[in-house]
Amino acid sequence: MSAQHATELYDQKQALTGASDEHFTVAKAEQDALAVVKAARESPDYFEIEAYGQLNIKGKAQSLTASTLRGKDKIIVPPVLFYNKEQSEVMAAVHLGKDLCGHPSVVHGGMQATLLDEILACVAMPALPNKIGFTANLNIDYRKPLMADQWVILRGQLDRAEGRKAYVKAWIESPDGKTVYSEATSLYIAPKTPIPGA
Template sequence: MTAPRKEATANHVHEQALIDKAAHERDNLDIVQQLRADSDIIEYKAYSHSSPGEIEHSLTITTLRGPDKIIVPPLMFFNTSYTELTTVLHLGKKLCGHEGIIHGGLAATILDETLCYLGYPALAPNKVVFTANLNINYRKPILSNQWVVIKAKLDKKEEYKAHVSASIRSLKEDALLTEATCLLIAPKPKKTTAASDAESTVSS
């Protein structure tokens, strides 16, 4: 084995060890164990709805994944009515804007993604949900290299719209860090040819 290949293999082994350690730490967090023990809570596998192409080109699933970034996939927990969602994830030191402080754009991204997860069941059977409006209030800096909890809820549902809100809190101090409100929309189904013909006949 050549020296570069040995180095690449060693780096991969080291990286995987860090990932395994983070996954073990995540699974043993008190909040995770409490949620998993609650029979009224449904654990959802993050990104399980995504296609291989979406995964390959995703910002949060692939580009920002790894040690010192989003080291392991977030854990997601719905209530039984799918109107509330709790997400647990770790934010590493390579996701900063200012030194030691998570970039505000990254905070917006993970809030938006969590809120869209809440929108899928709210606007079912639509498979696509878009963010029409996202308002964010930054309450305190999000320090890097910590576990955070995102709590999201459905506030109001209309036929093709869902009003949702969420907050990011530090797991250690339970401090409110960032809040967001959001309007999600689902595309209206296309009218069938028969319905369109009938509409044209009436209008003429």
């Protein structure tokens, strides 16, 4: 895929999301106003990174969560991501819209699995050789129905790293931390040799 084609594809996907500048601005203001986001930004123990900042335009155009699932009534704004200093813990705030459901008004279990896999990767990659790895297994326990059209917090923690393997856990919770919707554990494995272009 040429860079020009990737840019056109990404721009086309963004144009089709149905989110106006006003929708985006309102959602971003809500995200920034979350108490957990404010606390992370004020804490000397955490630092913020740009979600999908490591992806070039081609990577963004082909990314499920950076482009395909973005838009009004989906994931309207990118998540904000915060790491602790050791990068052994990560936290993200994301809004899940009403077009991400399985049962009416309930976020699809597969959508939750995707989000958990993403946040698990965020905490696994820094612990792996060459900072890249792939999901070897993903185990999920769904605790409570996750209703759509609300903000949620994703949290991930590194359990341990052993050479090319990283064992991690993550969960999706309410912004106040009182409700856990789903939990996951996973094993990520780094490739034996570097992957060109990764």
